[in-house]
Amino acid sequence: MKILKLHKEVISNLNPQKKRNSMSGNMNIKLKVWRQKNSNSKGELVNYKVSEVSPDMSFLEMFDMLNETLINEKKEPIAFDHDCREGICGMCSMFINGRPHGPNDAVTTCQLHMRSFKDGDTIVVEPWRASAFPILKDLIVDRSSFDRIISAGGFISVNTGNAQDANCLPIGKNEADESFAAAACIGCGACVAACKNSSAMLFVSAKVSQLALLPQGKPERHQRVLNMVAQMDSEGFGACTNTGACEAECPKEISLSNIARMNREYLSAKLCSEIE
Amino acid sequence: MNWILKMFQSSLGQKLLMALTGLFLISFLLVHCGINALIFFNDGGEMFNKGAEFMGTNFLIRAVEIFLFAGIILHAVQGFSLTFKNQKARPIKYAVNNGNANSKWYSRSMGLLGTLLLMFLIIHLRHFWVVSRFTDEITSGKETLFNEMKEVFENPWVVFIYVLAMISLAYHLLHGFQSSFQTLGLNHKRYTPIIRVLGICFSIVIPTIFALMPIAIHFDFIK
Known part of the structure; x- marks a missing residue:
């Protein structure tokens, strides 16, 4: 039915008579x-x-x-x-x-x-409303708190020198797909804007997941999640109530399962690593 | 030990504590509901009084009771702390906010539902727990807990408050049950649908059984 409707819409858009009508x-x-x-x-x-x-x-x-x-x-x-x-x-x-x-x-x-x-x-x-996103002017808010969260851990360390051969690190198909889906986050802050707590959990969890799933992100995974969560808290974002508003409003459809993954990463960093 | 304190001060740690205490309170509800449902045998409260006596005198149960109160207090304190922190994260509210377009009202009202439940809990503890623990009415054998129930639920307003509280409980659980698993990091396409269905069943069945107790006693379905 949906396809049929879409088809009709396309046809009606192509119709020049109709087009003229829509101009008026x-x-x-x-x-x-x-x-x-x-x-x-x-x-x-x-x-x-x-x-x-x-x-x-x-x-x-x-x-x-x-x-x-x-x-x-x-x-x-x-x-x-x-x-x-x-x-x-x-x-x-x-x-x-x-x-x-x-x-x-x-x-x-x-x-x-x-x-x-x-x-x-x-x-x-x-404008987006959150104490971590102060309004600069009219509809413009300062989202540099997101940049500071990324600086705290949203990266991997790579040695300089020649680039490695492509595909020399085997990555499972599922992991690659999940990581890619998390990496689709464009950091617009709609998740914070939609959340009743102005929580940045969907954003931070997407960034944590994207790297934690890949072998390149494994060496720093514990330090990463601890640093990024600490930075998120210090920026004044709220906690997560799991209402799902962020996922529903995300323009890139980032999944709530990333938040669960970040909760796991955080717990395992706290319980298994030696990092203070 | 410092790391534990530090962990439970972070937003993720606070939520973890909410999830763990929440699940513990859910397991308590199951036991509480099971024992109380003995009144539906309609045997003049004989089975129920035996169950209540066991729960009141068994050493292990009494010891767990301490954890239960610690769990309730921790859940409430963390809940209030999180609610206040979360409100501070958005000091100026939206003029127009269409929350229903992206989430359920009860998932956004856990603080309010929880406060209602805490108020109910104070009334409920005064009705039964204080009487059975801090007066000698029941221990001396003058009165049974079943008769105490009949006395309390004579008042229609009490029945009304109890039923209202059970509706709050149902909505609180409808979000809280599945949310606690997500907070613990347990989200998987294989078992999350099962958790969701289980959560819905639990939040409908348990509060309904609880709500039927004051109703059945008030209208003399149970004698």
Whole structure:
């Protein structure tokens, strides 16, 4: 049924008559956007109207349109994070209508299109909210706490010199697949934004898993998990309640099983290693 | 010993303690429910009183009781500590937050459900445990625990509170049961589905049996 529906959609998109209709089917959108001058000032939700929004626009393009209008009116444009605009860099970060990256599953805000909304909709856009992600301006938050967690242990040590022969380290297919799935994390912080505790467990566990599963990551696995968890705690992220909100909102569909793996890694580091 | 203290101060260690004490309390519920369900023999409380007497006088059981109280206190203290820390991690709340789109309400309300259960526990201990341990009413043979139950559950408000508490318990377990295994690192596509089903059955069956006790006694189904 789903395939049939998708097929119909594709056909209707190809139909030039239909296409013309959708051009005239532009939408008027009402926005409530969080505006905040800097990290020390108090912010508030400000109302905006954006007219003639094409349903084929991405959410960020709609913001570009609004910002151009604001600039023409000699007003301060809305600051928001973005970079690749193809869903792989992890820069975009908007809490849209109560969900990180908006209403669709497994996409980033740049891959969210206005056809997911209806004409006349009011959309509330807020920044990620966590004490570990202080707001810099408007919708931009400082996610350098993630960088500090990576610096604490999200790496492997490699000797300099000639590169080894490819495939000289045998890696099981299952391990390679699981590691790859964990490595898909783009570090956007949607997990923190979605979690009621602003917990970074899904992010940290993905990074721990990605390396712990591979032979290259084995020598430092105990030190890694202990350091990364200690850094995570000191940054002020909350603890994990296993609600599963992070997994449901993750644009890269990182699995909760990574969190269980990190719990195992942590326990084994505490019980089996000599590291203090 | 310092490493143990340090471990249980980290967020992962605190959760580990929650999971271990939680599972211990779950095992207690099973025993408690089994003994209390003896009233459903409807023999004037004879079997139940025998069971209660065994539990009250057996040395081993009394020794485990100390661990039980330690478990309850640890679970509650850690629960409150985690709840406060977690709230501090997001000082400014979202204006619009569609939590139901990504998680179940009861998984997000474990602190609230746990607080309700703690309040119920204080009432419940006052009703039965204090009477059987700190007064000589039952030990002297003047009164039996079964008669005490009949007396307490005469009041419809008490029955209402007990049933409400069992609904809280059901939702607390519905999340807590499977969550504790995840915290212990036990997540595998082979047995996690079994844990989930087991958790759902446990959180429905045990609280239902418990809730039926005050109802059955209040409406004289059990004499």
